């Protein structure tokens with residue numbers, strides 16, 4: 038029991054009329070308590086699905102296999118009641134879509150307060166006061182608490198979701214694009230508040246984001262996802278400043294503050310993904326082997342892990358062997 042979240046051989050497929058969508062493909066990843074782990078990758082790569090799997094909040098057409106261990110429990114086989122008790126208090130989610138994630142017919146203040154009261158033995162008054170102090174940290178005021186979601190801008194709804202996420206001082210926060218659409222000042226404020234929670238509880242965070250500058254500022258480690266696979270994982274300065282995988286290099290170089298060089302091609306179908314390395318059709322350095330065999334995650338001398346045959350001379354990762 039070390040407070041880590043250990044994802045082992047996680048597969049998530051969605052049944053659709055066109056076939057099975059393989060959104061997460063045999064992912065193994067240990068999220069260390071007290072650390073911020075960034076999850077980056079192009080749209081549709083499986084980031085949200087991976088985050089939602091931890092809390093078992095996937096759509097009904099999902100078929101899930103593997104294990105997600107937390108505090109001696111396998112979250113994937115936990116009974117419903119225990120899972121509900123864990124959500125919000127031990128592991129909380131700031132969901133990606135502020136437009137749909139809030140209850141449209143309940144004032145937002147009540148939505149924060151009810152989250153607090155449902156998990157902690159506090160009076161209604163204390164719940165309201167706590168809700169107020171949280172939203173103050175997100176640069177909102179008491180009158181905002183009285184609003185219904187439709188009365189608030191997208192950015193304000195985003196901040197209410199962040200407030201609900203941290204309202205019970207969770208040990209883990211899964212934050213899915215928590216600052217999308219916010220201006221730079223508010224964005225900084227949201228992250229400062231998250232950082233305080235992290236310091237106070239020694240909590241951990243899985244931060245799903247497209248913003249590599251913020252990821253570099255906030256994350257201890259980064260996992261790079263492509264078509265359901267983790268292609269690179271390591272310390273954030275290693276991954277973002279000295280990317281190894283050709284895909285990570287492409288992502289970094291397409292950022293506005295870097296070369297703004299768009300990556301060639303587009304993400305593959307997740308129903309019929311390419312054989313071998315799923316990135317090989319877009320990779321400038323692809324070899325014959327890359328279309329035939331899926332590379333393992335290889336450990337580099339700097340300690341990061343890269344799923345690419347260019348790095349197969351070093352060490353193989355235990356889980357994959």
Ligand SMILES: Nc1ncnc2c1ncn2[C@@H]1O[C@H](COP(=O)(O)OP(=O)(O)OP(=O)(O)O)[C@@H](O)[C@H]1O
Nearest residue numbers: 051058060079080081082083084085086087096307
């Ligand atoms: N219920 C579902 N049924 C079928 N396919 C789904 C379902 N939910 C997600 N998917 C598919 O799974 C894949 C991964 O989706 P996911 O939402 O995790 O992407 P993402 O990396 O979070 O992208 P973004 O950066 O745009 O948020 C996508 O192809 C998506 O269409």
Ligand SMILES: [Mg+2]
Nearest residue numbers: 084085086133
């Ligand atoms: Mg997403």
